[in-house]
Amino acid sequence: MKKVRVAIFGASGYAGEELLRILLRHPAAEITAITSRKNAGEPVENVFPRFTGSGLKFTAPDVESIAAGCDAAILALPHGLATEFALPLLAHGIRVFDISADFRLKSAAKYKEYYKADHPAPELLAKAVYGLPERYREQLRSADLVACAGCYPTSSILPTAPLLAAGLVSPRGIVVASCSGVTGAGRKVDLPYIFPECNESLRAYGVIGHRHLPEIEQEMAFAAGVPELAINFIPHLAPMNRGINSTIVLDAMPGCTLEKLGEAYEAAYGHEQFVRVLPPRRTSDTKYVFMTNTCEIGYNLDAHTGKVILTSAIDNLTKGASGQAVQCLNIRFGLDEAAGLL
Amino acid sequence: MKKVRVAIFGASGYAGEELLRILLRHPAAEITAITSRKNAGEPVENVFPRFTGSGLKFTAPDVESIAAGCDAAILALPHGLATEFALPLLAHGIRVFDISADFRLKSAAKYKEYYKADHPAPELLAKAVYGLPERYREQLRSADLVACAGCYPTSSILPTAPLLAAGLVSPRGIVVASCSGVTGAGRKVDLPYIFPECNESLRAYGVIGHRHLPEIEQEMAFAAGVPELAINFIPHLAPMNRGINSTIVLDAMPGCTLEKLGEAYEAAYGHEQFVRVLPPRRTSDTKYVFMTNTCEIGYNLDAHTGKVILTSAIDNLTKGASGQAVQCLNIRFGLDEAAGLL
Amino acid sequence: MKKVRVAIFGASGYAGEELLRILLRHPAAEITAITSRKNAGEPVENVFPRFTGSGLKFTAPDVESIAAGCDAAILALPHGLATEFALPLLAHGIRVFDISADFRLKSAAKYKEYYKADHPAPELLAKAVYGLPERYREQLRSADLVACAGCYPTSSILPTAPLLAAGLVSPRGIVVASCSGVTGAGRKVDLPYIFPECNESLRAYGVIGHRHLPEIEQEMAFAAGVPELAINFIPHLAPMNRGINSTIVLDAMPGCTLEKLGEAYEAAYGHEQFVRVLPPRRTSDTKYVFMTNTCEIGYNLDAHTGKVILTSAIDNLTKGASGQAVQCLNIRFGLDEAAGLL
């Protein structure tokens, strides 16, 4: 069988490292290029010693030559820059899987509001398929451009979408409080991220207007079948490497019961390999999804306040980024959806 | 000046260790007894090497003999057991500062609902003063029995009470999401608390009916001037030793502005030594209160949803337990309120 | 191809969890039984949620019925107990891979000295093959009983053996200082291992007479070709989940140079998949072997003191336990040595 040839753009960060880890043992994909402006010319082990022996070498991100030797490109680049590469790659007929936020929002206006810049290619927004397989699997089968879902959005949308779609919870007044490990900030060298500033520290940040907010609202509105909704999304930084735990509080609609919640999840995720819905009343734990592509979901109903309480856990680098990109790629190329991910 | 003589009951846990740390450098208090059934007869350094040289020795919790040599007793005992010691100590005229939950609720019915047992001394509930100096300082000056505020409650009540009292936020629909370090579980030897189970783990627990819930609701209702209210309180365990960060989402009332929020805090806490209200829009961080008796508060107003977003950070063992007990003791005995706490 | 059928005895600890993780994606092995006295009858996900969907269930360790359905047994049991299971399993013709210490020492007298009990089956000591493939690959191909190398020994023997064998370093006066993550203590529920006792703690333990000492000395002596040697082995507990870093100081023999050290390593490990020798003067890092079966080795020569300084890093649960057991099993059954381990 011919393997899918994959180029990774921006391979020297944590999402890039996770892509390498996954793709190096993927039975039906091979890595044909890894790019890094800073490390061009160096063997991969200079940056990631664990990949010694893979024979991979960073190159400059030269689209022409790379496109000639690949079927798919995964972009682990900063937003804005991703579009600059997506455009010529698409022109060369390469399938593009973008881990950045560039193509996740359907509205160019929202993009401008949250990213403080005009979208560089608004015509692509309608064409891009949102890379969350449990919601958009059919569209992904033929997508040219996949906007892989963000880490916080994945952890927020998967637990809520089936309940919103079933009318079991209200689309109004949703509160999402999430805690992320420090790799969520990328491999960023900045004072707030050095070890002594993070260890024994737990802190909220971006409590108003975080860039993942419109993405979460967009997908929740789609699920609920409403034109718009507004939520509170409050991310926190926690002293761990990997993992996001999201706790979500929603108003139960009349007639909502624990059983109905369970049924909605069973209908939505009963056949999903990468969603694990816990028995009622239990709570998710980042430990149980560490270095896996699974989203773990717990649900509960508080009779005292009439609220549904959801918890979800993902590994931000796997299901929240690189694992999800590979899952989308597997779907797009007709491979086993779990290839490389178990 | 004669020092206040203090006995510590249940001194071999983390709250006990923190009491020792604080009281050993307290200029106006001296420790006259430390009790531990398990370690009776042993020098304190067998359990806490850092206190080598203090000359302290654990004894059995013999109330008669201990009461003869102390003015105050701090109880760092499990709930239920605390009452067994509080009763005879009070009978001997000793001032009692209880770190357990035994006397925090005014309603014996609520106690029974949440602690699954009849309250052992319901007649004391009205008499006990809630040990949160920033709210009950005057009553504390003459209290015989102080029910020191719990860790999660302290982190929830201090940021919300002034806003509820000023009518700037609604008492309905409040959501509190808190993350605690592992010492919050006490020095408990149980599988979920061993290092490999906690490290890289972030998880909610007790999302419905946590025992701190009625305590938080009681004090929020008092502040709001309403007979009752119901909130969602969702605690999480985070991989750190100390610290609680609480994120609180409330409905802004009409006319609420950032300035008015700031003014309400200034009025309430402008002269408080142990509350630090951050400039608007900033967020609290457990790192900045580590091993201090300070509660740090951040506030924000989300025009998008009409919600007030509060964050607060305390050290669960200091302001959330032992530091607060000493602060209450200082007030009760007419000492400098900050003695031993800076 | 018929898969090798593997039973795991004592599957509810961390080594058991790691065996499950590896074997569930092993292309040529299948798990036919997992035992746990405590959890017998429960689905594996009750203990390890990450394995939900595997269909595995813990059973009581009934050798008769389990032996009927397996080709190999991996014992992740406490020492002493391992022998009780190894004997009947061997009698049934099952290949036994023991992760405990029961069969690692060739001398029953040493066993008694360090384990304070007569060896329960001394006649097997000569028969057992030491499960360190880079040293005993040929013998492993036909072994009935494999005594998988311990975690500290693996990290100590791999970096030193080629140098001792080449006469580049002295077998006298070797000092090994190792730091291990907390899973090294097993899934043990005991006060020293709860999170707040380990976090911000680094401490030596067992500095004299640790049970891994005679195992390290035995293998170093074999490598050096001397009847006996005595070393100092000093283990430490570090606040992390996984990983052992060993720093080893040895006397350079006359004529020893960095080049010769590199040549000795190249000869010994140039073709090894699971040993990574770093360029001279660099040092190993547990981070780079996290959740891999690799041993990373760094070497240096201190002209100032005439000492060779080695550092090595392994993941104590993978190369130090379960990964190594699977590597041995792969060799024994003629599979790709790296199957399941990449």
Add this chain to the structure above:
Amino acid sequence: MKKVRVAIFGASGYAGEELLRILLRHPAAEITAITSRKNAGEPVENVFPRFTGSGLKFTAPDVESIAAGCDAAILALPHGLATEFALPLLAHGIRVFDISADFRLKSAAKYKEYYKADHPAPELLAKAVYGLPERYREQLRSADLVACAGCYPTSSILPTAPLLAAGLVSPRGIVVASCSGVTGAGRKVDLPYIFPECNESLRAYGVIGHRHLPEIEQEMAFAAGVPELAINFIPHLAPMNRGINSTIVLDAMPGCTLEKLGEAYEAAYGHEQFVRVLPPRRTSDTKYVFMTNTCEIGYNLDAHTGKVILTSAIDNLTKGASGQAVQCLNIRFGLDEAAGLL
């Protein structure tokens, strides 16, 4: 009583933060200036929120104006820069306590060898008193310039000096393996120190020629009464904020016994407030010295190899830096040696 007026140069790093923490509750010292080029003009709480309310403000390091208002200066500056400030401060009659390495070595040649530059003021090397009170208390009483002992050196010299002086251990072939928390690297914003690079990482560094090596050798030689000695000092980075644990292996001299080791320690440290010698055979733990000025020492004798095994633990920011500087200052100004340090 008139308080000692102290200026802190370079107050925006971790040693500066620790100095602030200590001096703000020092009963006999007051802070009259804190300098930071980068933060000049800002209130201290911009950098360290915990000191809100102290009224302190960073200023530029203007020696003239600062010297006019202080009795002592503590330099928490990079090496090299420290001398630039020490010279004019001494000229103004200010007592200087230098936390950098500038004045620790008695030999300008050694300084050049390890710091790759000519010493900027070699004439001061003989005049500076080494700031390790347990070794040089008498000289410190009248010192104008104190070269506070480094963190690794403190943890290495205190446990070894009494034994070397008593001839119980050999000055030849000493091996020191130390593990340090990440604050040991200062508040440095660099890739190796961000949280995800340190967490789950344990690694040796600077295994040959670390800058603390000649300092340790110098003081060990003084203690042993030999002109020179050479040791192996191997530092490691461990995933924690604070703390150094050193494990030291030395050759026992004929006649050395556990009792004699205990007697040597008793003679040296029996009256010391900040050295805690554990009962024989126990080991030190960084947890027990966290945020204290204590050095904890454990000792053992290995009959098997004839080695003495020492372990020691300090808090690198307290006894390893700022606490020690204040201890020296207390001695120099005739204050209670423990003032501010309990």
